[in-house]
Amino acid sequence: MKEARPAVPGLYRIQDGPLDLQEAVRAVGGPDRGAIATFLGAARDHHGGRGVVRLEYHAYRPMAEAVLREIGEEIRERFGTPHIAILHRVGTVPIGEASVVIAVASAHRREALEACARAIERVKAIAPIWKKEHYRDGSRWIEGSSADPTATE
Amino acid sequence: MKEARPAVPGLYRIQDGPLDLQEAVRAVGGPDRGAIATFLGAARDHHGGRGVVRLEYHAYRPMAEAVLREIGEEIRERFGTPHIAILHRVGTVPIGEASVVIAVASAHRREALEACARAIERVKAIAPIWKKEHYRDGSRWIEGSSADPTATE
Amino acid sequence: MKCTVLLFARYGELAGAPRIEVDVRDGATLGEIWDRVRERVPALRGEENPLLACERSYARPDRVVSPGEEIAVFPPVSGG
């Protein structure tokens, strides 16, 4: 995280309050890019048969932003798609609202779509962010990925 | 096209003028869906090493809308993702603006992403729509897909 | 019977019109109708990959056409 990195295009942010898909799309678009793929993860009203009334996300904020940027770098190297935005919300996320937004632009559609699919997998696997589900009668931390984040893929 | 179809959710439209990604996202979103994947195809300023100054799209409009709806049906049956929007612009499309927008919502991300990728492939393969590229010094019809549209996949 | 055939994109440009009317025998197929169109429009004779549609659905050349059905012929598509 501390070594100097070349400045690369991209928008990586952990934020309070609603995410704006258009902001992510604007951040990656440009006249030489024919394809923009996006992924929006939203708070769902059920999980494992149980009703969910809201979600709450916590992050290790400075590290999470650095990891989002590293994921962008990984994606850029793997798919040759330098134009990437990854935004993740923290705090309370009401049902139906976005918790994460990813946009990837590329000259051609295949790379954009594959890069976008890969990016959300990596965010779920390694970004230091945690979700707490709130039910009518309680709440529970979700602990998802036990992927080894230090493993080289 | 003529047999009665069950009414299914979805937004399928050929339109003049700018496309609105948010409209597509709103059309497919809902509290039981945790994932929305989108694809936006934009007019690119180059093709095969040649500068492109604008695109022009023509459609066999009523058939194209029917075909977009059929693609939605195909996707719904194949991926179990009933919430789909496909919008395609016709007329002049300036460089950088969207010619096609697709959104697919699903409970889970994998189906949404795969369905979205499949939908744009099918639009390009079978929707009766044609692109004309305009250059500084002329123009050319692009004739892409010779996939047999009557073949069952 | 008289058939109006819709032509799109480059085919319309080659014909100089977005539609053309042709006379064919009752019970003619789409393939016969397309052959008649090409007799009328020499510029279309070289076209090897036309797509055929009847009533706004893709159809094969052996599709028998009924009077009044909407017929269209067009080049390979390039939307997206």
Added chain:
Amino acid sequence: MKCTVLLFARYGELAGAPRIEVDVRDGATLGEIWDRVRERVPALRGEENPLLACERSYARPDRVVSPGEEIAVFPPVSGG
């Protein structure tokens, strides 16, 4: 040396605080620091899959920590 260890999500709740200070030998590893944290916080002793970070990057238990480096320990992640 004194180390401040950041704890996140359920670990912070179990500890009753978002950070805890522990005393370790100079040249201690992340693994030793985590062991010391668990001595201080019995509620964390059963945790089998902690993720360790040093200076805002994931790191392995054998990573040697220098004074003043930012250390964090947290449960498997669940963003997205």
